[in-house]
Amino acid sequence: SIFKNVIAKTPGKSYVGGLTTSDLGTPDYDKLLVQHEAYVEALKKCGVEVTLLSPSEEFPDSTFVEDAAVLTSEFAVITNPGAESRNGEIVEIESALKDFYEKFYYIKAPGTLDGGDILQADNSFYIGISERTNEEGARQLKEILEGEGFEATIIPLKKFFHLKTGIAYLGNNKMVVAGEFLDHPAFDSYEKIVISAEDEYSANCIRVNDYVIIPKGYEETKRQINEAGYETIELDMSEVRKQDGGLSCLSLRF
Numbered sequence: 001s002i003f004k005n006v007i008a009k010t011p012g013k014s015y016v017g018g019l020t021t022s023d024l025g026t027p028d029y030d031k032l033l034v035q036h037e038a039y040v041e042a043l044k045k046c047g048v049e050v051t052l053l054s055p056s057e058e059f060p061d062s063t064f065v066e067d068a069a070v071l072t073s074e075f076a077v078i079t080n081p082g083a084e085s086r087n088g089e090i091v092e093i094e095s096a097l098k099d100f101y102e103k104f105y106y107i108k109a110p111g112t113l114d115g116g117d118i119l120q121a122d123n124s125f126y127i128g129i130s131e132r133t134n135e136e137g138a139r140q141l142k143e144i145l146e147g148e149g150f151e152a153t154i155i156p157l158k159k160f161f162h163l164k165t166g167i168a169y170l171g172n173n174k175m176v177v178a179g180e181f182l183d184h185p186a187f188d189s190y191e192k193i194v195i196s197a198e199d200e201y202s203a204n205c206i207r208v209n210d211y212v213i214i215p216k217g218y219e220e221t222k223r224q225i226n227e228a229g230y231e232t233i234e235l236d237m238s239e240v241r242k243q244d245g246g247l248s249c250l251s252l253r254f
């Protein structure tokens, strides 16, 4: 699918005190801003129009806009983020999406769902159950998607933080997979690009029109994706990774 629009959000200073499970240290805010600007520039190079939201100090993790919505070309699903401190992020995202969508669905309590747990591959969606997305949230999304003519498969996660921490869809039936997804039956029908445990962070990459954006420093991932026929753009993600974020988390693409 061709993406025309992207929503991203500049991180605020409070980012450095946001949620994380990593032990990579405190992010350097100035360095993060440089990395975020490079991310926005890379998206522009891919030919999308970027709507850049202003920082919100009250929501330290709100630069990870992907978690607040699940988008298709026809409709938007506003999520119900599973982390208490992040739940209020949906208000701004819904209002930004009103400029682009008329049809909205909502994940409702007791269902919780983070957009990072949702992967679309053509007509199929994969919905991870994680620390953030519960069974009820997954069930609600599956019902919405099936009602709209999509297929939806629920995948309980074993180790990954979010589903998309370990998987990306490149189009043309090609799936980038790591860890617990390597031999997961749900992905049997795809042509797999296999990411080693050592390179696991690079499984979170994004295809945006003619490019695949990947984190910098993963030569084998770059080689495989180039070999599969895609041009790559590499970005330094060090300060994003420190807060458990990746390339997909920083934008909504539609």
Ligand code: CIR
Pocket: 018, 019, 020, 061, 064, 066, 067, 083, 086, 115, 116, 117, 162, 165, 243, 244, 245, 246, 248, 249
């Ligand atoms: C969080 O814990 O919610 C953020 N520090 C990281 C969210 C990353 N989002 C994503 O993978 N979609």
